[in-house]
Amino acid sequence: MVLLGFIDEPKGGKTTNDDNPSNWTISRIGGQAAFPNDTISTKVKSSLLCGKCQKEQIFVCQLYCPLDGHKYDRAIYLFACRNPSCWNASNSWTAIRCQKYDETVEEPMPVDIESPAKVPLSSTDWCDDADAWNSDDDGTTTTTKKPAPVPTIIKKEIKQEPEVMLNTMKIEDDDHNNESEKSSSDEEDDNNNNIEVNTKKKSSNKNVSVASSDAFNEWKKTNLSKQALNVSNSASFPFYYIVIDDEDDIVDEAKLNEKRKLRKAMKKLGDIDEDDDDETTKGAKEKYEKTPDFEHGDAVFHRFQQKIRYAPDQIIRYDWSGHPLILTKADENTLSSAQKCRNCQSSCNFEFQLMPALVNFLKIDNQIGLEFGTVFIYTCSANCWDEKNDLYRVENVFVQADPDQNLFD
Amino acid sequence: MAERGGTRGGFGTRGGRGGEGGRGRGEGGFRGEGEGRGRGRGEGGRGRGRGRRGQRPKEDTKAWVPVTKLGRLVNDGKIRTLEEIYLFSLPIKEADIIDRLLPDLKDEVLKIMPVQKQTRAGQRTRFKAIVVVGDGKGHIGLGVKCSKEVATAIRGAIILAKLSVIPVRRGYWGNKIGAPHTVPCKVTGECGSVLVRLIPAPRGTSLVCAPVPKKLLQMAGIQDCWTAAKGCTATLGNFAKATYAAMAMTYSYLTPDLWKETVYTKTPFQEYSDHLANTHKKYTVGLGDKHYQ
Secondary structure (H helix, E strand, O other), X not given: OOEEEEXXXXXXXXXXXXXXXXXXXXXXXXXXXXXXXXXXXXXXXXXXXXXXXXXXXXXXXEEEOOOOOOOEEEEEEEEEOOOHHHOOOHHHEEEEEXXXXXXXXXXXXXXXXXXXXXXXXXXXXXXXXXXXXXXXXHHHXXXXXXXXXXXXXXXXXXXXXXXXXXHHHOOOOOOHHHOOHHHHHHXXXXXXXXXXXXXXXXXXXXXXXXXXXXXXXXXXXXXXXXXXXXXXXXXXXOOEEXXXXXXXXXXXXXXXHHHHHHHHHHHHHOOOOOOHHHOOOOOOOOOOOOOOOOOOOOHHHHHHHHHXXXXXXXXXXXXXXXXXXXXXXXXXXXXXXXXXXXXXXXXXXXXXXXXXXXXXXXEEOOEEOOOOOXXXXXXXXOOOOXXXXXXXXXXXXXXXXXXXHHHHO | OOOOOOEOOOOOOOOOXXXXXXXXXXXXXXXXXXXXXXXXXXXXXXXXXXXXXXXXXXXXXXXXXXXXXXXXXXXXXXXXOHHHHHHHOXXXXXXXXXXXXXXXXXXXXXXXXXXXXXXXXXXXXXXEEEEEEEOOOOEEEEEEEEEOOHHHHHHHHHHHHHHOOEEOXXXXXXXXXXXXXXXXXXXXXXXXXXXXXXXXXXXOOOEEOOHHHHHHHHHHOOOEEEEEEEOOOOOHHHHHHHHHHHHHHOOOOOOHHHOOOOOOOOOHHHHOHHHHHHHHHHHHOOOOHHHOO
8 A cells, every 4th residue: 555745835725824844743855854852953963974975964855654553653854965976875865763652642443434335335336337238328327426526436437437438439349358447457557567577678788879978978067067065054955745645546546537538539539440441451460569668678667657657746655564666677685785674683674765756856056956766765664662762763775776877977 | 836635744554534625624644544445454543644735736737747867857958959869879768758859749640450369268359559750850750559448559659659759861862952851862671571662752752652651751751752662561560660660770871971970089099099009019129110000
């Protein structure tokens, strides 16, 4: 169950009172870090030095992420080194975890309200649709079930689609696999995955031609001028709040919108007559073609892109003890080093990752201040914490660079 | 910024009943919940984030958020033309890059055909869409996509076509008056059994070819051309790909005016010439060093 974080402008929205930026229980980017108490901020400065160049790190973001069954307010802070030569290195990032015991947390109650409501929908849904099998009129199927903002009903709408789609396409197709469009597109994704595994990386071994590399170097000098790091310690990234949403809901909604748009586009296209070309293609029937979905050859990046295509502006991907969405091929050995807790030696598991879209918001004076491909944060699975002595604990960070970073260096 | 659905507050595994749709109390610690969506994992209870509601922008107003470094450079305007990307041999992984760099790109669906695959449970029909994109000024792209639904196939084919945009070199048949109007030389492209040959033609000839390559040549911006085709040109996919391959060859062909292209970088020998001169001296002593290269 993945949660996605998106950028939210600080002074917007309907409520007039702005959230207090010093409230440490809100997830945000940029500005200054807000710790549970001030002693932490002074004590933690000593560990906020880049592992490569020993300069002070800049605050990137903080996430408020209490755990299930824990009576703690818990937040994770991320700091990184602004030095351009330290970008894309795992040891130039620092992750700090702070916790505070909170009495007022109630134990989570079982969700009785939602689940029974869901089950009858799915069981009667099929029965309702069964009547509509032979109906040619689109109006009857759609007017009986009014779309409502509650997402459970959106799922129903998706199940209705097959009738509408099949009618417009005029196919006598017995293939029952076509019934649910949601599963069909997922299947397509799976097939795509199978295809991708077999394709070779085309561009992996190509050498840049000698003649153009000089022109490229010139261009790099003018455009990618990495300014000398004037270590102004007061520099900070612009401040944004993070708004959180569930991935499944967003994906469902986006798929629905997509289907609507595509249906409109298809109406413009007119009816596709499949049989008229039999005369012209005598003996030359087009074959089912397994075309790879990409020519650039980067299968891992393509899979990444496909995963985020319904919400490409996501900046945080939260999946406690889940799997990171890798941007480039990750070596198992290097990843495992991030999987052991520094304090208690138990294993770490993946908690969340920063997505490449975040780089667009880490600007200082309108120049990109920090670059990365994606950043994984691994935290202690036991959530070790010493209530009496601890102010903060350090967690593991793993950084992946942009897939073409080596071409720009 | 436009509004989004969702709440601020916390991430986490705890479910909560956060606010949504105006029902929020501003207190929904959003821990992976929402209203009435059974997570099915026993998440429930009251979340604790102190959040304010924010809302996500609606679908139509989404601006492009680049994901790759090249995308960011294009978005910022550091790369202004597609030719720079070709010159630096950078792989293009986002179709929006092409949208940004070629704003007047047109796309056209050449054909949508059903193709069948034999499965144990009978035949599975999918739709294959062939789409060509071009701006009429020397850029062409071809995309082929197979999918269960027509519209998905078309959309996927358009994206593939944009990712495969290629420059087309145009030249003259005779006098070099006016703008280039035809292919620079005879080029040929093959795909499957189909072979397509493009031959330079004088101005005013217009495109002398079958409808499929005509569409491609028109979108590339070639005004006059003679063609010769061989093989089973009825297979439209191969025919289009063969024409595309032929147009790709125009910039691979070494014509005499490119003979004098200067090489900008120093060859390794030039750079380390002093070092090599010293080492050479040892070997050529006693052999008459002038005549050995």
